[in-house]
Amino acid sequence: MKTIVSVSLGSSTRDHRVIVDWLGEKFDISRIGFDGSIERAVEKLKDIDGRVDAIGLGGIDVYLYAGTKRYALRDGVRMLESVKKTPVVDGSGLKNTLERETVRVLQERGIVDFRGLPVLMVSALDRFGMAQALVAAGAQVTFGDFIFALEIDKPVSSLAEFEKEAARYLPDACKLPFQFFYPTGKKQERPPEPKFTQYYDAAKLIAGDFHFIRQHMPDSLAGKIVLTNTVTEKNVAELRERGVALLVTSTPNLGGRSFGTNVMEAALLAKLGKRWEDVVESDYLDLLHRLRFEPRVETLAPAHITTAT
Numbered sequence: 001m002k003t004i005v006s007v008s009l010g011s012s013t014r015d016h017r018v019i020v021d022w023l024g025e026k027f028d029i030s031r032i033g034f035d036g037s038i039e040r041a042v043e044k045l046k047d048i049d050g051r052v053d054a055i056g057l058g059g060i061d062v063y064l065y066a067g068t069k070r071y072a073l074r075d076g077v078r079m080l081e082s083v084k085k086t087p088v089v090d091g092s093g094l095k096n097t098l099e100r101e102t103v104r105v106l107q108e109r110g111i112v113d114f115r116g117l118p119v120l121m122v123s124a125l126d127r128f129g130m131a132q133a134l135v136a137a138g139a140q141v142t143f144g145d146f147i148f149a150l151e152i153d154k155p156v157s158s159l160a161e162f163e164k165e166a167a168r169y170l171p172d173a174c175k176l177p178f179q180f181f182y183p184t185g186k187k188q189e190r191p192p193e194p195k196f197t198q199y200y201d202a203a204k205l206i207a208g209d210f211h212f213i214r215q216h217m218p219d220s221l222a223g224k225i226v227l228t229n230t231v232t233e234k235n236v237a238e239l240r241e242r243g244v245a246l247l248v249t250s251t252p253n254l255g256g257r258s259f260g261t262n263v264m265e266a267a268l269l270a271k272l273g274k275r276w277e278d279v280v281e282s283d284y285l286d287l288l289h290r291l292r293f294e295p296r297v298e299t300l301a302p303a304h305i306t307t308a309t
Contacts, residue, residue, distance in 0.1 A: 008058030056262030
């Protein structure tokens with residue numbers, strides 16, 4: 001049995017563990033949250049280094065992407081470099097494959113018609129592959145990174161402008177403590193504080209990191225589609241209460257929970273038996289097809305569906 005551990009800066013209340021059989025091989029997959037404490041997370045990473053088959057870094061990114069440029073987050077690099085022996089990933093490789101594939105599948109199967117669809121992508125920097133796929137599918141995307149992460153009320157509506165603004169702000173922003181612009185630990189459990197709700201109201205589909213979506217979401221999301229991952233049953237209930245019509249997660253439901261991409265990428269890496277730097281896009285896509293991974297598509301309020309199909 002292979003052992004996969006996600007060490008997350010997120011809330012410990014979201015911890016989860018499941019054992020799955022993938023193509024005849026068992027995987028013990030667990031997620032451990034450290035409530036925003038980088039010190040405790042680094043201590044755990046050092047403790048399990050060399051004793052598990054792969055590690056995922058959750059609740060934080062190591063790198064953010066905008067076009068061909070990559071920006072290293074200070075705190076993410078610190079966590080990455082604390083692991084010396086075990087393969088460790090932050091989910092970015094899988095985001096760049098699985099989440100592009102998710103958009104393609106939704107469009108191809110007529111589940112969501114992205115052509116001309118108003119989309120709010122709350123955070124494109126950590127899901128640039130999804131952002132590119134949405135634009136390529138014809139969606140009218142508003143990139144909300146600067147609004148929701150830096151609280152700069154500056155909606156961006158093109159990839160070119162997004163890359164320009166990223167080059168302007170990110171070199172300095174990446175040096176800040178990660179908690180400055182991303183909800184970690186107990187902040188993930190606070191009730192949503194509606195803010196910049198005009199951007200939620202204008203969108204038919206809301207995409208991106210779930211904690212970013214949740215942090216400022218309004219009381220009503222009636223008829224909206226939410227495209228994200230890493231949702232618990234409690235999160236699903238919150239979206240249902242707000243009238244969300246359709247929930248799509250890029251990662252499948254395992255034991256009642258869609259894990260983060262860092263967890264899934266770590267498990268796939270262990271299955272491939274390759275080093276992270278040796279894995280190419282086709283490795284992930286081939287394995288995803290062999291495992292028959294499908295996006296989780298859940299109708300929450302069918303009477304409110306206005307844009308799907």
